[in-house]
Amino acid sequence: MLMPVPDASLLARRREIIDDLRALLPDECVIADPIALRAYECDALTLYRQLPMAVALPRTTAEVAAVLAYCHREGVKIVPRGGGTSLSGGSLPVADAITVGLSKMNKVLEVDFDNRCARVQPGVTNLGITNAVQHAGFYFAPDPSSQIACSIGGNVAENSGGVHCLKYGLTTNNLLGIEFVTIDGTVMRFGGKHLDSDGLDLLGIVTGSEGLLGLVTEVTVRILRKPTTQRALLLSFPTVESAGTCVGAIIAAGIIPAGMEMMDKPAIHAAEAFVKVGYPLDVEALLIVELDGPPVEVDHLVARVSEIAAGCGAVGNRASTSEVERMGFWAGRKSAFPAVGRIAPDYICMDGTIPRKRLPEVLRAMDGMAKHYGLGLANVFHAGDGNLHPLILFDANKPGDVEKAEAFGADILRLCVDVGGVLTGEHGVGVEKRDLMTHQFDQVDLDQQMRVKCAFDEGGLLNPGKVFPALTNCAEYGKMHVSGGNLPFPDIPRF
Amino acid sequence: MSLDEPTLAALIADHAARGAALEVVGSATRHSFGPGVRPEAQVSTAALSGVITYEPEELILITRAGTPMAQITDLLTQQNQMLAFEPPDYGALLGSAPGGGTAAGMVATNLAGPRRISHGAARDHTLGFRAVNGRGEVFKSGSRVMKNVTGYDLPKLFAGSWGTLGVMTEVTLKVLPRPEDVATLLLLGLSDEAAIAGLCAGMGSAHEVSGAAYLPAATAAAMPVLAGMGHSVAALRLEGPTPSVAARLTALREELGDRAVCHHLGTADSLTLWADIRDAGPLARQPELLVWKLSVTPSEGPATLARIGDHVLSWFDWSGGLIWVGLAPGETDGGAARVRAAIAPGGGHATLVRAPLDLRTRVPVFPPRQPAVTLLEARIKAGFDPAGILNPGRR
Ligand SMILES: Cc1cc2nc3c(=O)[nH]c(=O)nc-3n(C[C@H](O)[C@H](O)[C@H](O)COP(=O)(O)OP(=O)(O)OC[C@H]3O[C@@H](n4cnc5c(N)ncnc54)[C@H](O)[C@@H]3O)c2cc1C
Numbered sequence: 001m002l003m004p005v006p007d008a009s010l011l012a013r014r015r016e017i018i019d020d021l022r023a024l025l026p027d028e029c030v031i032a033d034p035i036a037l038r039a040y041e042c043d044a045l046t047l048y049r050q051l052p053m054a055v056a057l058p059r060t061t062a063e064v065a066a067v068l069a070y071c072h073r074e075g076v077k078i079v080p081r082g083g084g085t086s087l088s089g090g091s092l093p094v095a096d097a098i099t100v101g102l103s104k105m106n107k108v109l110e111v112d113f114d115n116r117c118a119r120v121q122p123g124v125t126n127l128g129i130t131n132a133v134q135h136a137g138f139y140f141a142p143d144p145s146s147q148i149a150c151s152i153g154g155n156v157a158e159n160s161g162g163v164h165c166l167k168y169g170l171t172t173n174n175l176l177g178i179e180f181v182t183i184d185g186t187v188m189r190f191g192g193k194h195l196d197s198d199g200l201d202l203l204g205i206v207t208g209s210e211g212l213l214g215l216v217t218e219v220t221v222r223i224l225r226k227p228t229t230q231r232a233l234l235l236s237f238p239t240v241e242s243a244g245t246c247v248g249a250i251i252a253a254g255i256i257p258a259g260m261e262m263m264d265k266p267a268i269h270a271a272e273a274f275v276k277v278g279y280p281l282d283v284e285a286l287l288i289v290e291l292d293g294p295p296v297e298v299d300h301l302v303a304r305v306s307e308i309a310a311g312c313g314a315v316g317n318r319a320s321t322s323e324v325e326r327m328g329f330w331a332g333r334k335s336a337f338p339a340v341g342r343i344a345p346d347y348i349c350m351d352g353t354i355p356r357k358r359l360p361e362v363l364r365a366m367d368g369m370a371k372h373y374g375l376g377l378a379n380v381f382h383a384g385d386g387n388l389h390p391l392i393l394f395d396a397n398k399p400g401d402v403e404k405a406e407a408f409g410a411d412i413l414r415l416c417v418d419v420g421g422v423l424t425g426e427h428g429v430g431v432e433k434r435d436l437m438t439h440q441f442d443q444v445d446l447d448q449q450m451r452v453k454c455a456f457d458e459g460g461l462l463n464p465g466k467v468f469p470a471l472t473n474c475a476e477y478g479k480m481h482v483s484g485g486n487l488p489f490p491d492i493p494r495f
Numbered sequence: 496m497s498l499d500e501p502t503l504a505a506l507i508a509d510h511a512a513r514g515a516a517l518e519v520v521g522s523a524t525r526h527s528f529g530p531g532v533r534p535e536a537q538v539s540t541a542a543l544s545g546v547i548t549y550e551p552e553e554l555i556l557i558t559r560a561g562t563p564m565a566q567i568t569d570l571l572t573q574q575n576q577m578l579a580f581e582p583p584d585y586g587a588l589l590g591s592a593p594g595g596g597t598a599a600g601m602v603a604t605n606l607a608g609p610r611r612i613s614h615g616a617a618r619d620h621t622l623g624f625r626a627v628n629g630r631g632e633v634f635k636s637g638s639r640v641m642k643n644v645t646g647y648d649l650p651k652l653f654a655g656s657w658g659t660l661g662v663m664t665e666v667t668l669k670v671l672p673r674p675e676d677v678a679t680l681l682l683l684g685l686s687d688e689a690a691i692a693g694l695c696a697g698m699g700s701a702h703e704v705s706g707a708a709y710l711p712a713a714t715a716a717a718m719p720v721l722a723g724m725g726h727s728v729a730a731l732r733l734e735g736p737t738p739s740v741a742a743r744l745t746a747l748r749e750e751l752g753d754r755a756v757c758h759h760l761g762t763a764d765s766l767t768l769w770a771d772i773r774d775a776g777p778l779a780r781q782p783e784l785l786v787w788k789l790s791v792t793p794s795e796g797p798a799t800l801a802r803i804g805d806h807v808l809s810w811f812d813w814s815g816g817l818i819w820v821g822l823a824p825g826e827t828d829g830g831a832a833r834v835r836a837a838i839a840p841g842g843g844h845a846t847l848v849r850a851p852l853d854l855r856t857r858v859p860v861f862p863p864r865q866p867a868v869t870l871l872e873a874r875i876k877a878g879f880d881p882a883g884i885l886n887p888g889r890r
Contacts, residue, residue, distance in 0.1 A: 112794075113699055114692075114695045114699070114793070114794045115695065115792055115793050115794055115816075116695075116698060116699055137701070138699075158644065159644045159648070161642055165642065166641070169615070169619065170642065170644075172619075172648065172651070173615055173619050182867075182871070186867045188865060188867060188868055188871070189841055189865070190868075192792070192841050192842060192843065193792035193793075193842070194790045194791050194792055194816055194842065194843035194844070195611060195612070195616070195790050195813060195816055195817070196605065196607075196611075196616060196655070196790050197655060198790075198844035198861070198862040198864055199861065199862075199864050199868070199869075199872055200652060200655070200656060200660075200872050200875060200876075201605070201618055201651045201652055201654060201655050201656075202868070202871070202872070204618055204648055204651025204652060204654070205647060205648060205649070205651055205652045205875075207648060207651070208644045208647070208648050209647055209648075225699055225700060225701045226701065227701060227703075228701045248552040248553075249552075251552055251554060251672075252551060252552045254575055254672035254673070254675065255672070256671065256672060293703065293735070293739060294701075294702070294739055294742050294743055294746070295742075296738045296739055296741075296742045297735060297736055297738065297739030297742070300736055300738050300739065301736070353638075353640040353641070353642050353643055354640065355550075355553055355639065355640060356552075356553055357550075357552070357553060382642065384641075385640070385641035385642040386553075386640050386641060386642065387640075387641075387642045420638075420639055420640075421638070421640050422638045422640055422643045422645045423645045424643070424644050424645050425640070425642040425643060425644065426642060426644055427644070428644055429644075429645060429646065433645075437645070437646065440645055440646075441635075441646065442634070442635075444632050444633070444634045445634045445635055445636065445646075446646075447634075448628060448632075448634045448636070448649070448878070448879070449636075449646050449647045449649070451878030451879070452647050452649070452652075452875060452878055453647075454874075454878060455871065455874035455875040455877070455878050456871070456874075456875075467646070
């Protein structure tokens, strides 16, 4: 992955910048020691590593504003960081930038059950929100698998999802408001405990903007009452096609399950070897369908889904009758990543979304690619909403394998776009998919997005080198007209 | 006039080159909503009509901008599906014919009905779009899949932008199954405060309430179904499979029953009542009143209304967070000062939904924002429409 060339004059000012940050923040909130900086050298896309110039850890909104105002004045670049669990290199440091970590802002500020919301600082973990409200039977619905480690600020920046977003939505659908600091240090509030924007939906545009527009310093989230009952069905199928048909048939019957997850044969085998939960090994696809609500509704829907599955050729059908059994069904799916980690030295997790009906042909094509590259592949799949997580297996110590895995991943994502889908369903573009953006978007589409970036951060100081494939200068942007797919500023070197 | 994307793009590019303002409308059902001053030249997307793709199993519908809402609703109903945010029909409220409105107009205004509190607004169901920006360039954003975080979420920005950023030519909407059944629990005779507390308790229950409205006695008296009750009415809607609705109705009644005398409504009455709440029926039937709509913190609803003071008609939706207020005409500012002052700072906003033209020319229809935010909005807008020709003054 090629990042923009570091600005030598910024690198030369490192000492001075660190001193300036220490004037703004207490000493323990500025990390400059190269050994200590190692803790920040990558996010969960560990293929790429880079030390930042320094790490600043502000404790309050006022400190965040002071740091940003300083960086804005001095032309210092910033990489925002929450829990560092991004899978797309979103919080990967940049050589000539400082990393601003929000981990010290980790308090739950207010829980308001009457208005079904919680106001929290950005460094609170996703699960931390649920922990703060579950005594009263509430929870925060978006549930990324990384929920013990990822921060709500990072969830907002990535618009994270989870296995329950088919019914309950992504982060963006579960937010009421944010406090936001722009690059010049101005503190703004978008939304609150009320609904809808009083102007343009700035809460909506900031959500999923991957730290390129400003820093989120407070978040007001919707909390929901836990459903009274949850039951899951474990359905097995002789072909991936029949499993896919079953997913479509359930939805066509008017049922929106709380979650609907599919695993293919390699993923089933890896998971079963790891957690031994009794997954059948002689089938091509497993479907976990979770239903929630009052017991009568759940029982009623379990029966209907069973019927539909039988009609679609399911060869195995188990409905959970206890929480232990339900958790068992999920255990294999939830440990799919570490399970795959056991069968190969390294893996990367892709994240494209496709129109669901294209699943069989996409799986067949990916099979062909796996053979072409000579690499292993296992698939877990948020089947309800078409979000694929192909896991590419490789060995980083084997010469050429990393490049092969990257090329395989890029082929998969291009295929997702070609069948009418997108490059990323929930993990973000970051650095990983940056150069593929031109496959999904025309230059006019990208220019329009860049102009939004420029409206917030004209100097391009926030999270440089991420999301957008072309280096651009906002001052020129307004006038520029690009056509025929030619990149602006072809003379700027790209490394 | 027939219209296609290239023609529209050329038209807008021409206006941009001349710096000539252009009013963007769908079927113009919300035309009487918003500031009074309008450009002379008008472009209507009504000619860009027709559903492009409807795939019930994939839960998506792709349509050209100007397709009538009535046509979309019919199509979805045939497959037992719906737009889950319950787009309201403000035809009667705003003095145009009911049953109007276009797909892109619905997105551009980001309106939503009672299900806003459980299922979101148009913003939450707009997956993608194509549009012509103020430079006359055709561009796209979002996609046709449910789950997508590729690039900025411009569909959110376009939802509620009132045509000021670009002219949408095509929108992709998420659709959902229509609930099999519906029932409504009514709590009778409560005070404003007690009623909103009851609604908030219902929303915080595990029974998946999908509508929570409170009609003061005078308003209830002017509504179908409730007219004969002679009391204020707090209404909680339950939707889903028939056995589930029945079980949740019983459970909710047990949970809230000690607060007030309870009644309940079956399917047909529920449908009638919630459609009237959705379309602001009581105010549609009193065309002489000025109409304000406030979005506030739900539990702050009653106190906010009390601070507003004198009014002719009011009710609460969204568990108390949406307040409809009808004021008698006559105040020079249409009540703007006292209505907006009633909202705690940072606690919501008020929009003047219906007023005579001269009042809308004098009084800001949309709420004023923090100055720094206004500047940021202006920069964003300039990125789409540098010459400022699209619906100037609309937002
Ligand atoms: C094992 C594993 C499982 C995962 N499962 C899922 C899953 O199921 N669903 C899913 O959607 N994702 C998943 N992820 C990805 C990741 O956890 C999410 O993207 C998460 O939201 C990142 O949060 P974070 O706090 O770690 O952010 P970081 O990685 O620190 O940062 C992510 C991005 O957000 C920006 N950012 C962070 N904080 C702020 C802030 N306060 N203001 C502005 N910008 C900010 C950063 O600059 C960066 O661009 C998984 C990751 C792992 C490692």
